[in-house]
Amino acid sequence: MTRHPSPDTPPMPPPAQPPASAATDPVGTSDPVGLALGRIPSGLYIVTWRDGCGDRTMLASWVMQAAFTPPMITLAIACSRDLLAAISSGSEFVVNILGEAQRPLAGRFSRPPAPGEDPFAGLPVERVAGLAALTDAAGWLHCRGVARAESGDHAVIIARILAAGPAAGGAPLVHVRRHGLRY
Numbered sequence: 001m002t003r004h005p006s007p008d009t010p011p012m013p014p015p016a017q018p019p020a021s022a023a024t025d026p027v028g029t030s031d032p033v034g035l036a037l038g039r040i041p042s043g044l045y046i047v048t049w050r051d052g053c054g055d056r057t058m059l060a061s062w063v064m065q066a067a068f069t070p071p072m073i074t075l076a077i078a079c080s081r082d083l084l085a086a087i088s089s090g091s092e093f094v095v096n097i098l099g100e101a102q103r104p105l106a107g108r109f110s111r112p113p114a115p116g117e118d119p120f121a122g123l124p125v126e127r128v129a130g131l132a133a134l135t136d137a138a139g140w141l142h143c144r145g146v147a148r149a150e151s152g153d154h155a156v157i158i159a160r161i162l163a164a165g166p167a168a169g170g171a172p173l174v175h176v177r178r179h180g181l182r183y
Contacts, residue, residue: 037180
C-alpha cells in the first residue's frame with residue numbers, strides 16, 4: 001500500500017544534498033543527519049519465518065507498535081531481504097524481542113546461517129504455528145503482514161499480531177547505533 005499526497009498537500013521539499021565533505025567521507029561518518037538518526041534508540045529483534053529451506057532468521061531493529069485495536073506493529077525491511085519476499089507471498093513470521101540477557105545473540109543472528117545449518121542449535125525454542133519463538137527472549141509476537149509501503153531502500157510492513165508470548169520476560173535490549181545511515 002503506497003500513500004500518495006492529496007491535491008491539497010503542499011509538495012515535499014527536495015531531498016537534502018550530501019555535504020561537500022562526502023567525497024572525503026564516503027560513509028558519511030560526519031554527516032549530521034546520520035549522526036542524529038543514529039541516536040534514535042531501538043530494540044533488537046530476531047525475526048523468524050519458514051520457507052522451503054526450513055527455518056530462516058533475520059536480525060531487525062526497526063520495529064514498533066502501530067495500533068491498539070487490532071494490535072499491530074510496523075517492521076522496516078531492506079528491499080533486498082528474503083523476509084520481505086516471504087511476507088509479500090503471505091508467510092507469517094515471529095518477532096522475538098531480545099532482552100538484555102540475549103545481547104550475544106545479536107552477533108549470532110546478524111548474518112544468515114550457512115546452508116543446512118540450524119540457526120537455533122543450542123537455543124531453547126518453542127514452535128508457534130510451526131515458527132521458532134526463542135524461549136529465553138523478553139517476548140515474541142506471531143504476525144501476518146497486512147499492508148506494505150515503499151520507503152526508499154526499505155519497505156515498511158504493517159503486521160497484525162496473531163499471538164504473543166511473554167517468554168522469559170526481563171528488560172528489553174535497547175540499541176543505539178553510532179551512525180544512522182548504515183547498520
